[in-house]
Amino acid sequence: MEITFLKESEREYHSVATRSDGVSIWVSGVGRWIGLPHDFAHFIVEQGLGLQYGFWGQVALGALWPQIKIVSGRQKPHAKERSEVLLRENKKCISHAEVMVRVFNEITEQQIDANWDATYKELKGCREVPKGPKITFEKALVDEICDRIRKEKGRWLNLPVGQSITVKWKVPAPKRP
Numbered sequence: 001m002e003i004t005f006l007k008e009s010e011r012e013y014h015s016v017a018t019r020s021d022g023v024s025i026w027v028s029g030v031g032r033w034i035g036l037p038h039d040f041a042h043f044i045v046e047q048g049l050g051l052q053y054g055f056w057g058q059v060a061l062g063a064l065w066p067q068i069k070i071v072s073g074r075q076k077p078h079a080k081e082r083s084e085v086l087l088r089e090n091k092k093c094i095s096h097a098e099v100m101v102r103v104f105n106e107i108t109e110q111q112i113d114a115n116w117d118a119t120y121k122e123l124k125g126c127r128e129v130p131k132g133p134k135i136t137f138e139k140a141l142v143d144e145i146c147d148r149i150r151k152e153k154g155r156w157l158n159l160p161v162g163q164s165i166t167v168k169w170k171v172p173a174p175k176r177p
Contacts, residue, residue, distance in 0.1 A: 001060045001169040005040050007159050013037045016071065017169075019060055023073035027059075030067055036153040038101070040165075044152060045101045047171055048145040053090040053131050054097030056169050063087055092130035100126055104145055108153075113146040 003017045013029040015037075029037055039055070046054035059068070062079055063086040076082075087094075103122055106112070113119045116139050123137045155165060 001056070002166060003043060003056065003169060004164045004166040005037055005156075006164040007156070007161050009161055013039075015039050017056075017059055018073075019062070021062075021073070021076065023075060024071045025059065025064070026069045026071045028067040035157050036105075036149060037156065040152060040156065041101050041105055041149065042097060043167060043169070044148050045104050045145060046097055047169065048141065048148065049100065049135055050171055051093070051097055051100070051129070052171055053093035054100075055094060057171055058086050058090055058094070060169055060171075061086055063090075090131065096126070096128075096130055104149060107142075108146045108149045113142065 001017055001019050003015055005013055005015050007013050008029075015027040015029070016024060017027065018024045027039060029039065042055045045051070046056050051057060062076075062082050064070075064080075064083045065087070103126055107119055107122055112122060119139075119142060120137060123142065127135045127137065129135055152165070159165065
């Protein structure tokens, strides 16, 4: 899935994602952000941790929230019902992804990641993933995610209004039973 984050103003953005089924969706910018849009932070953290059922993983699978509009492509039959099932069954996964994004943003903003013991203390309560294996927070992985947040924040802050950044969602879709 390809995701484009468009800077509408210094404080507003939206995203356009094109899923593997050819459907393109528009996502209004939501959430508090300090320099880096909230949905962009979701992308970095979810991809970095391999969270298949976070916000972008569910979007890739066909979930639609109220802030999402289809802009092109044709939905598969029963897409609305499938979206409702995804959202209902993965509600805890979204909550977990929100917590992870908040914690990584705090670690990065407050530069806690300069101290591994303090960083690990912040993260250790977040290891239980509602679906999937328990997360093992290794220093190299945490450093990589924090570095990416800083890098993309700098890129975003220097991006002129009206310009965009495009990324690719690479977390594999979960296997269906």
